[in-house]
Amino acid sequence: MNKILVYQIIFLLLFLVGISNSMAQTSTFIKSLSVNTTTRVELTDASGQPLKIGGLYRVKLSVNPTGTRTGAEYLVWYDSPATTWKIRAVALGGSTSNHPLLIVEDNVVKVYTNHANGYSVKAFVEFYDTGNGAVVPQFFGSSFQWQRNGTHLFYLDGNVGVGTEVPTEKLSVKGKIRAQEIKVETANWPDYVFKKDYELRSLDSLRLFIQENGHLPEVPNADSVESEGISLGEMNKILLKKIEELTLYLLEKDREIAEIKQELKENIAH
Secondary structure, three states, X not given: OOHHHHHHHHHHHXXXXXXXXXXXXXXXXXXXXXXXXXXXXXXXXXXXXXXXXXXXXXXXXXXXXXXXXXXEEEEEEEEOOOOEEEEEEEXXXXXXXXXXXXXXXXXXXXXXXXXXXXXXXEEEEEEEOOOOOOOOHHHHOHHHHEEEEOXXXXXXXXXXXXXXXXXXXXXXXOOOOOOOOOOOOOOOOXXXXXXXXXXXXXXXXXXXXXXXXXXXXXXXXXXXXHHHOOOHHHHHXXXXXXXXXXXXXXXXXXXXXXXXXXXXXXXXXX
């Protein structure tokens, strides 16, 4: 056997091994499962074996035509450090009735619906053989971070930044925001100012505080606002409290003026 033929055989063997390894990295298969809310069927691989540890699965589910717009996409992986199977819903048509769903029960990934009737669910599965049980689904990029359920799009993993790479709040925006309305939820609304046991600061004490600090009590000063910003909910509470206190001051002064007028009227009458 000449050297050229030997080289050709070696090259062919290497090529076939390369193809085999490449094919081992990713694979796809389709399965049909009959499920309902109580019959939850294990999702297995193409040959009916348990899902493989050391890779990531992208699972797309659909129900045979029923007149309902339905479908789902999940990411599935085995978390080796936690020794448990985990799932992440990427997009759901819904989670009630005959919408196909995944769940982890007794550390097994199962397919089901929330309907008493049985439905045939078809699973389209992509497997990425990473060979590493510590790989997390950030591998899939934004399809792991952002989730959709029906018409709701949401993010659960941390903070979102627009115009900034280091968001410090659930939503940090470096720039202008335009909206038709902003609703802020808050507690301890300052109606307590009008209760009889509320201790209103005297005007002399208020005057002294302003002279010493250059701003109203409880109102943040200019330096802190410029460096830290303000909370709309908290600031509205403070402003309302000051308006209510101002109302009490005015009512008290009105009472005092009325008393003075009455005294003057009585003195003139005598």
